[in-house]
């Protein structure tokens with residue numbers, strides 16, 4: 001087996017970044033960080049507690065109330081955002097190496113993540129410069145206009161799958177609109193988040209605008225959610241965590257954006273382009289190691305093409321290259337952490353009692369250590385099966401046949417989740433009618449997940465609350481204050497006027 005690749009100059013200590021300084025926790029507490037190939041500790045990270053969150057929020061609050069950032073012209077902020085994008089692009093190779101080392105994502109897929117992160121900053125730089133707000137006239141009586149304002153300190157809580165890219169989703173719109181932020185990245189993968197600090201510093205972001213507190217969700221994350229000076233929480237993660245955050249944010253009535261879990265269906269009708277559907281549904285569940293919120297992890301196939309589809313799909317799944325995440329040939333790498341590996345492996349065992357195993361089914365040959373699971377395909381999975389209903393978040397897919405459109409729709413909508421849906425058919429009328437009846441925040445017709453940054457991103461049911469993306473992000477991170485101006489004489493009922501005469 002090839003020697004395990006370790007990037008040069010790997011930090012052994014990961015710290016917080018508060019008010020322009022790298023610092024340890026006030027308490028000195030740390031937690032261990034593992035890499036998913038050797039499962040050994042390569043670093044310790046500062047474990048933030050309430051007092052660290054308090055310091056970070058105070059710095060962000062000061063930068064918001066007294067600093068230049070919220071008061072800058074959009075063009076001035078946009079220049080800094082574009083410098084950030086340039087720096088992310090310039091460090092693409094290094095970023096991808098760190099991300100791959102920390103998360104186990106294949107290096108070719110980590111590369112795309114860095115470029116997408118840069119694009120997020122460019123996109124919101126453009127958007128705030130082009131931004132205009134409504135003005136409404138009542139002729140001769142009133143003018144009303146919208147004064148859009150940043151809200152204050154935004155708390156950003158992110159997961160471990162594609163960490164750097166997902167952080168950029170929240171950082172870019174929050175900063176573009178003039179807010180100050182405290183980022184709490186996922187504890188499994190804290191490595192790449194600390195790169196933001198230098199990138200922001202070099203780009204000229206004023207101190208205190210961006211603050212980073214590492215730590216466990218139940219400690220640092222919880223303190224951020226409960227902090228009274230943090231009016232906004234943007235969270236991406238599991239549905240159960242989202243519920244806890246929702247409850248904990250209620251006391252202070254915070255603005256919440258929740259991007260949660262999924263169990264998205266891919267529906268293949270008999271008239272679909274079968275080869276394209278196979279390519280796309282393989283990529284849709286096995287890219288990013290299957291650790292993908294929008295994974296098409298349930299494939300529903302019309303009975304007339306079911307056996308043909310299953311045979312071809314399984315043959316390709318068996319052929320997927322699983323291996324060291326740093327090897328450019330690798331298509332599926334190592335799962336992020338031994339705890340997550342154990343969870344996915346347990347679903348593979350459950351699947352063996354719930355479906356017909358067509359490919360995979362455990363650790364791949366030749367990889368005796370590391371968090372590797374062979375791409376696993378189960379057919380004939382019933383809708384009440386756990387592997388049909390529960391998010392596995394790994395390289396495991398359930399295939400189920402259907403007889404007609406009505407049954408396909410019932411199966412597709414038969415989960416608590418509603419993030420994405422993928423529909424494969426060449427019948428235009430069916431494509432639109434079916435898509436519109438899917439209980440999913442996002443639908444792709446004859447495609448896997450390829451998203452224009454202007455479109456809304458978000459789920460329904462247990463998959464989320466609110467939308468991110470394009471103008472929806474601008475709306476989330478700003479208040480739209482309505483200012484009303486009277487034209488001419490103001491007509492007011494004259495209270496108390498008669499008694500005075």
Ligand code: NAD
Nearest residue numbers: 158159160185186217221222237238241259260261262293
């Ligand atoms: P997770 O919910 O375990 O953790 C996410 C973040 O929340 C981490 O930073 C964690 O430390 C923090 N956290 C945990 N408990 C907390 C608490 N009580 N208070 C505050 N913060 C807390 O999720 P994960 O395992 O890191 O990520 C995988 C999940 O994320 C999957 O369910 C996946 O579908 C979902 N996800 C959704 C999207 C989307 O856009 N819908 C995108 C990516 C991932």
